[in-house]
Amino acid sequence: MTSSHSRVVRLAVGTLFAAALGVASAADQPVIGLITKTDTNPFFVKMKEGAQAAATAKGAKLLSAAGKADGDNAGQVTAIENMIAGGAKTILITPSDSKAIVPAIKKAQAQGVMFIALDSPADPMEATDALFATDNYKAGVLIGQYAKAAMAGKAVKIATLDLFPGHPVGAQRHNGFMSGFGLKAADAKSNELSKSSEIVCMADSFGDQAKGQTAMENCLQKNPDINVVYTINEPAAAGAYQALKAAGKEKGVVIVSVDGGCAGVKNVKAGVIAATSQQYPLKMASLGVDAGVEYAKTGKKAKGYTDTGVTLITDKPMTGVESKDTKVGTDLCWGNK
Amino acid sequence: MATRSPLPPLATLGPLIALVLAVAFFATQSDRFLSVQNFSLILQQVMVVGTIAIGQTLIILTAGIDLSCGMVMALGGIVMTKLATTAGMNPYAAVACGMLVCMGFGLVNGLLVTRIRLPSFIVTLGTMNIAFAVTQLYSGAQTITDLPPEMVFFGSTFTIGGAAINYGTLLMIALYAFTWWALRDTQPGRHIYAVGNNPEATRLTGIATDKVLLMVYVTAGLFYGIASLLSVARTGVGDPNAGQTENLDAITAVVLGGTSLFGGRGIVLGSLLGALIVGVFRNGLTLMGVPSVYQVLITGVLVILAVTTDQLSRRGAR
Amino acid sequence: MNTQPLDTPPLVMEARGLVKRYGQVVALDGVDFELRAGEIMAVIGDNGAGKSSLIKALSGATIPDEGEIRLDGKPIHFKSPMDARREGIETVYQDLAVAPAMTIAENLFLGREIIKPGLFARWFRVIDKTRMLEESIARMNDLKVGIRSMTQAVETLSGGQRQCVAVARSAAFARHVVILDEPTAALGVKEGNMVLELIRRVRDKGLPVILISHNMPHVFEIADRIHIARLGKRACIVNPKKISMSDTVAVMTGAMRPDELPAEALA
16 A cells, blocks of 8 residues: 555545544433424413523534414324334324324334423323413313402302313313302313303413403303403403403403413413413423433333423412412413513 | 385395394393493403404405414514514504514415405415414514503493593493495495405406505405404503404304305495304303304304305395 | 598598408408498498407407507507507497496596586596586487487496496597497397487587497488498498498398499498
């Protein structure tokens, strides 16, 4: 071998070695996918931000995608396929359609991908390896207990502004509220909205402020003496308040809600919402990323249901119902502070 | 041989009859239905869709359709509220900016239809998505609150004889009255009908059909802008997710009101009736305690009935 | 060319050597045309003979590649049908150019609506419906068109009545020439006669008429002279009173040459 020849060989081997090292270190970086229902609901926007922050902190790579709208199952299936192609070994997902997504999950699990459901379970719950979510039933129970205490034995006429028929989260919060209030209701497994004679009006708000307002107006028209309003989320609660204010009735009515977004906590502080159950999407996301990194490093899968917690936030605490004030609520809230 | 002109076609009397029947029915089902207060409420609830429907009527009269109406309205709402709060702009100026943005989208729609000769269905399908995305991006997907009081003026009410009347509904009714008159009695109004009825003939008589279409799209944009102000005033917030169902709801109101999708026929007051029919059903069913999904079912059935009646009455007139 | 008798009416419209090519196809191959005051000139010819291209050139719908058109002796260059209309030439197209859902009065004034006086009315361009209605009734009565109500929709009229509305519209606004493209096509006997009567009255009011038609009996009934188009040129002008229908058709199809006609047949 001539000296120049050997120099070329050394150079070549050196480059190959460096390249192999590069590939190896890239292969070491865990790739985690996050698929939310939509890109537009602030809840999911915050969840994505939390996941990104956790991923950066742990040196993982985050791929994210979402369906086009609530219920867009096909979009989520496509996202799963794309992420596997992108090297994701763990996928965090908030399923738009809890039943329809299961076959796609099973197919991916057969290739060794770990699935963690965030915020809402797949159906059956065991279809994913793990579930990190709010206990939506408990969220309802807390505000139900609060409302009962706040009404202190007065005769109640309750209006419920629900999501829309058949949605598990909508049913769990509604039935939990009833149960916490002391009314007979279905358990956490049901998708049906329970009724009772104390509930004088049940309307669908679709989680939307304007529709919540219209629903509340029509309910008030039916029963001008409504004094308790359960709402599926804080935009619906804001709409309900607008309707009550326009009718001059906002002072005597207790509005309770679920979510704990920063805008909602502001409304609790302003007295629009009496109490809200705060949930923690950022915690769901960061727990999910942690689990993904753990799986990539040790091969150990996350399992079962982890309650990411729910806290009752109110500035008018009631005895017998544990709660925190809006200062804590604002510290922990998700959204734009 | 010459026949006398027939009664107004069933398509225009139809919605009035349907509305009267619906009101009569619900009055029997709930004693809370038939009151000035309740009707004032229903008018407030349809005020946003009703105003959007005016613009949509103009476009459908030219045998076009606008799928972007609700999204453009939402964008207008976000622009005006964000400028008034975050940018601290004078509220009147902010409102004007919001309306100008809506008219801008109308101009884009109109130019694509007249210059590039794209079908309005396709054009507005595209601008619908663009408007939606711009709204989400500009608002950061957050609702905008703490609005200056001038901006929510049209949401407030005054009392007459014990009933609360809303300023926004008065504005909507005034807009309907003006548009009805303009379409009936002014040259630009009649030209809109002519362009929709027979665009080739209209062109041959020397009318600048492209100018007419452009004017229609920009004017529709103005109505969407006014609707965005009414929406902001009613809810008290700038909501980036507003307007999504208003898209199809506005078209439903126009169709229920008897305006033909083929262009050239229809009365704008019909669209108000169409919007009221949907509002009456929603209000009446809630008073009866019937689940909201039935309202959706009934709306679908009514739309089919409306279009069928229109077709049959037209065949009968020949 | 015959020597003209001294009392020949003046030429209203004249065209010399018009040429129009569409790619390889030569639609007009140096065609001449003339129209005298107070006459109905029918233009006939087989398909592809150049009838429609000639009419399009005269009405401003197309611009000829070569040749000259004169109106009242003045050369003119139409760039669009609007130019022709401005010169007082009105054309009734085969599809009538009416808006079926609108009333007769509205259709008569389509594009030329009468605006009410006053600042407010002019700003909003408010239509003077009363005057438009009166004018419509007046004009239709003038032409003796028997339609009872000007406020009925055009689509409620029979085919012949619709044709009358279109013809009356052109007669109402024309100052020089009225051009009619197949006015009696698709009409029954009675309706067709109604339209012919109207055309005659238009001529009698002093407007010369150019008429394209495939309907030989109608042409022979109403035309003062007949322009026979053939192969992008004018074969000849004939006098319907002095020539048989079959001879005319023969010249039109090429079975007979114009120089085989007796001198008195030409006009």
